[in-house]
Amino acid sequence: MSVKIPLTLACGDYEIVRPLKEGVVKPDGIDLTVLTSMDSTTRHWRFLRNGDFDMAETSASSYVVARDYGYELNALPVFLHRRFRHGFVYINTSKGITKPSDLIGRKVGIKSFLVTAGHWMRGILEHEYGVPHKSIDWYAELDEDVDFVPPPGLRLNRLSHDKSVETMLAEGEIDALIHSSLIKPIVNKDPRVGRLFPDYKAEEQAYYKKTGIFPIMHVLGIKNEVLAQHPWVAINMFHAFNEAKAIAMKRMENPRLVPLAWYREAWEEQEEVLGKDPWEYGLTGKNRQTLETLAGYSHEQGLTRRPMPLDELFVDLSQGRKRGDEFRI
Numbered sequence: 001m002s003v004k005i006p007l008t009l010a011c012g013d014y015e016i017v018r019p020l021k022e023g024v025v026k027p028d029g030i031d032l033t034v035l036t037s038m039d040s041t042t043r044h045w046r047f048l049r050n051g052d053f054d055m056a057e058t059s060a061s062s063y064v065v066a067r068d069y070g071y072e073l074n075a076l077p078v079f080l081h082r083r084f085r086h087g088f089v090y091i092n093t094s095k096g097i098t099k100p101s102d103l104i105g106r107k108v109g110i111k112s113f114l115v116t117a118g119h120w121m122r123g124i125l126e127h128e129y130g131v132p133h134k135s136i137d138w139y140a141e142l143d144e145d146v147d148f149v150p151p152p153g154l155r156l157n158r159l160s161h162d163k164s165v166e167t168m169l170a171e172g173e174i175d176a177l178i179h180s181s182l183i184k185p186i187v188n189k190d191p192r193v194g195r196l197f198p199d200y201k202a203e204e205q206a207y208y209k210k211t212g213i214f215p216i217m218h219v220l221g222i223k224n225e226v227l228a229q230h231p232w233v234a235i236n237m238f239h240a241f242n243e244a245k246a247i248a249m250k251r252m253e254n255p256r257l258v259p260l261a262w263y264r265e266a267w268e269e270q271e272e273v274l275g276k277d278p279w280e281y282g283l284t285g286k287n288r289q290t291l292e293t294l295a296g297y298s299h300e301q302g303l304t305r306r307p308m309p310l311d312e313l314f315v316d317l318s319q320g321r322k323r324g325d326e327f328r329i
Helices: 015-021 040-050 060-068 116-129 165-170 200-211 224-229 233-252 263-274 285-300
Strands: 005-010 030-035 055-059 073-076 089-092 107-110 137-140 156-158 176-178 193-195 218-223
Touching (some): 015 233, 040 218, 055 060, 060 218, 116 285, 165 176
Parallel strands (some): 107 176
Antiparallel strands (some): 055 218, 073 218
16 A cells, blocks of 8 residues: 655635645645635744645745845745735725825835735836835835845834734825735725725736736745755646646636626636636746746845845756656556
């Protein structure tokens, strides 16, 4: 009887991992326990700080900084969470903010400085809209996934435990907020809070058309000790993630699964704008461009001490030329 090695995977409860979670897809040689009940910030902390899991979906920006600081981790080029970020820049409607340049000199809240959503948006504001990240006073609610030394000139303030950036925005204590999620004032239609980009979908599509970037939020972290003991795990897990995604995408093509009147039209629009597989894994051309931009922002913003090349950040999944794509006995 063959013995499989037990490994834990912590990730979001996504359709594209459902086949792994439910055991429809079984990684070769691995007895996988999939944990999906944590929110993202808790999962990232527990993996990066505590090493609680063998593998985990984790913050891409925090991971890049962790590697620069010598954490014993690596990553698979599996990207379970991607999202455009223009729609998650919120403003207090009484502050006279109507365009990105109005953020210069303002107080802007963030959950923590290394949150990938904020990391992407800082870079986008700087490169696409001329808003230098050092021209803003940043107010962080949470401690960081990875301790880092703030670079000179970064105006970063840590809030006390009783402070919430969402409440501070609504009450006018801060002028704007870059968040990773829909915030309660927006959900509750609080008139004191709006979006910096009211037509954010058009802004995001224009950004993609110009840059070709569909921002990657999370990578799939894996402990070095797992790779040292079982180097074959990386490739086998990569295949399993791809198989799970293929099953999920085929299932999701059926509009009857989702209680949305125009779901199929949204599916077709995504294909028209982003192509057949905007969620692709691996260090493909587009993914390299996206990840190099992300890592470049890390160095520009003084979060890493040197530029971090992708070949250092991701496990080499090479199986040799023309191998691994077709099964031969």
